[in-house]
Amino acid sequence: MRTLRVGGLATDLCLPDGEGPHPAVLLRTPYDRRRHRAELRAWAARGFAAVGQDVRGRHASEGTWSPYRSEAADGAAALAWIRGQEWSDGRVVAVGASYAAHCALAPLLDGPVGHAPDAVIAAVPALGPGEVAREESGVERLSARAGWWLAHGDRTDSDEHALAHALRDTPDLLDRLPVSRLLPHASWPGVWAARRDDRPTVRAAAARVPLLAVGGSRDPFATDTLRLWRSWGGPARLLLGPWGHGLTAGPAPEARPEHHLDLGSLYARWARRALAGTLTGRRGAVALGGSAHWRGAEAEARASGAPAPGRAGLVPYRFGESAGLRLVRGAEFLADPERPVRSDRLDIDERAAPDRCLLASPPLPRPLDLHGEAEVRLVAAAEGRSADWAVRLVALRPDGRAEPLATGVVRSTPGHESFEQRELTVPLGYLARRLEAGLRLRVEVAGHHFPAHARNPHTGDDPVTATRLLPSRRTVRMAGSALLLPVSPRTVAIDPVQETLR
Template sequence: MRIATELPRTPTVLEHVWIPMGDGTRLAATIWLPEDAYEHPVPVLLEYLPYRRGDWTAPRDAQRHPWYAGHGYASVRVDMRGSGDSEGVMLDEYHPQEQADAVEVIAWLAAQPWSTGNVGMFGISWGGFNALQVAAERPPALKAIVTVCSTDDRYADDVHYYGGALLGIDMSAWAATMFAFQARPPAPWRVGDAWKQVWDERLAALEPFSHIWMAHQERDDYWKHGSVCEDYQSIDAAVLAVGGWADPYRNTVLRLVEGLAAPCRGIIGPWSHQYPDIERTPGPTIGFLQETLRWWDHWLKGAETGVMDDPLLRVYQQDSVRPATQYAVREGTWVGLDSWPSPEVSEMAWNLRTDTLTLAAGTDGHAVVDTPQHNGVDAGRWFPFGNPSDLPPDQRSEDGRSTLFDTPPLDKDVNILGNPRLRLRLRSHTARANIMVRLCDVAPDGSSTLITRGALNLAKRNGMDRSDDLAPGEWVNAEVELTAIAWNVPAGHRIRVALSTTYWPWLWPHGGHTALTVDPDHSELVVGHLAPEALLRKDITFEVPEQAAPLGVTPGPPEGSRPEREVRYDPETDTWVLTVDPNYGGHRIYPDGLVYRESALETYTISGNDPLTAEARSTWTVGLRRDDWDVLIETDSRITATATHFRLTSHITVHLDGDEYFVREFDSRIERTSV
């Protein structure tokens, strides 16, 4: 990492700026500018988030916004309505109000005296999502966006559902995370005396988002809103789409470079859920700010930077590795492709009967898939954050609980690129069932490294917008699309297809025990194979990462250590407990004197091989203290289920200056329509 000590233009910062909305609500912004921007106006870059620019994202903001200002841009970080220091309430993620506000913000930015009127928008995760969503609204001033680790399909690729199954691990955990965020107050030293009124309005409107998300179990109009895949033609701003092979949102990059009519380029590296210049594993990092500067300079300043001469898609073809929960660097090769789908990627297929070996086939040639409820405890984190325990460990334990189909040792390398697909002929013993597919790289010593995976709630086999129960005992055809990946499986290794009916806590189990029978004769694995010649070009390079000077946040004292991820089994009660500390940053002290404390713990429990014992729980403790102002927020959120309904309970207690200030309980029952 290189710290930029000298920049072409000297940045200055407007710490707290109010941006007025048409309904009178004010949104809070920090604006970094070249100090001569009033004399020499500049284009504007917008990052628009609910994650509190004054504390939570402040260290990350300091790395990039001043850097952009020093390269001739007004770089703006806005707290969304109902978050951080902004007024109003946040009703849901990606609510129409969020997009309408962004359109107003862009118009305001374009009209400022230090602005040329050209605006770009960028962000990772939520900010990447709404950059796409706002681009689809076509605000006249928005000329280009950079979207990182985002999705164009809110139902298919986010924290709610996976293959049409309820994503138990993050449906609960992310709703609980946002519940804790929604309850936090604005900062009195920035907002002034009105801070308490703004906070009271925020607390009065508080409701866990999971109540909304779980009421929409099929891909209905709720999920279509904000999913730009519904109409790619609605986007005319230029799109740079970026993803990481260790991040779950990587499908989006391939879909965007294929589907958008607007100018588009894609980059997929080995990264986790982070900007590609941030030194969180796996690496290698790239000079991402410089890469985006080329994009902005071309589309917002009209400079000839060569970005449109770059390949349509630059991907990092990863080498095979032994299983580990963290890699400092993933070895591999950057490859440039001029189209997607690419003629350099051909299909390879393996029939599960004739081209693989299995110990699961019975005398009738069929294979039964019937796995224990705790299968999935070695899945790793849904969106790896670059922490030591995020990635899946050796899959041999999970493989032992699954039904396996192995290729013979490969006689040549297979360079998997794209979305593998498993076409299955199967029958179910029950009306509802899930199927989980893992693709593994099995070394000669037997170690099993997860390549990628995919799931299908078989009630959604005919479409994610509907629910069709299975007729027990009746054969059906189903196709499971696995998450996109680039992976070299070397000669001498085997490719393993591992099937399971359970994957806790990723897939919330249906209400009863189920088993599937697979017909291997009519089932096949299909993967894209990148031509070996593409790996020899080695013509894709990036600069060394560069950032602005760090903010100067110091770590606060830890409250004791605990594992980031721990699996416990109690044989007496036949109970499996997975605990996860998401480790978003812990305690820290900011240069303005704010002492910030944060502790979160996710707990996933299942007992007695009984799907109805599944419980997901998430607790948060957040402390904010500065001078004589002291806020403590404690939340506890749980999801359980019967055969017919989910039960969602949440509790929040807020203390202000040592006194109990706000307490509320939430208890909701939601019918299980298809999950």
């Protein structure tokens, strides 16, 4: 392992045994390249020249750290440097997870022509500043952004426990208003200046190099991972497991031993085939959590905007029906941002005045396989100039334990304070689950999902800059409202490794 400076950026180089030239792997990260040295050695042991680099302004690299601003140009420069070395055969695979996945993609999607990698492995991709700060509906993600900024934002090093330490010292930190001044960091207000940008998806459609998109069904960026795979113009593979943001290191409760893959070995085998040009078309493997099975991702999801896997199999669970979702309480409730429904708690105080609409299904008579995009269609009214609708789907076990399955949040802006009944669709994201017989489904419809998401003040003011909060009366009409689940009639098991490599 050699440490170099390339354009002022600290760079580790690990060469394989034997004479070159070799294909190369480039991993650029803000999370300290030294943490990836074992990964670089593993790539080298498989015949790749492995390069790890601290991004500009982080850890041992020179310059100013400005998240998302320099990665296209710096990544292109690193690729050009690799291709100019005598140990390089000119072929480079860009790899990375989370922000590092953005680093892998940026030279291809945003960089100068002719400086793109030859293949990309993007795991749990944090595609851009607007994508990580907001849901697709525009609702602001609060606790995750505050945690990341405290850990990595205005600093050259990292402290993964910074948010926990801050909450220990200031328990009401995330309650403070305005959100734009919640943290003292000079760059914190700029987090909210960025909006979600469709241009990366448009540019991905023009890509011709192979892509391996890896995600977790419990990862907050699962929808972005799926969109990237669906929109990619070149050969594309999807691997979606029952994992959180840490992938196999962060398995979900529904993960089974069959879902623990050797990702390092799979990445190297895929990279060899990608560089050899043997991969074609769009394929994918999706784990069915709660079972031992993996399924193929449906071929109809060929482009951005195409029907999602399982869409044709949407089964309605209608609100207010005993065979669907029985109303427990709260067809009328008060969404009070001073006492918001918590994202970090599943218990409900049924003695208090309703703060959400609560519905429940009868026990499932048989196992239910879900594979695709779920959603809730609401007929509802809200008081206020702006209203968020947060829907949480929960599985209730016979012993009373509750397990979150999916959450969706959308924003409605009537423009005046009086009630106005509306029809709303709340996407719940991609579900790949087997639900056991005897489970009951619980649906919660609320006005907030805090602290995961910032509170809507209901005044019409920007939730990021608002300082005044008002309660909002809500009504959910049973007729016309329903939970739609992507029920799969059968599961054809596949081998995820074979599907990824063919």
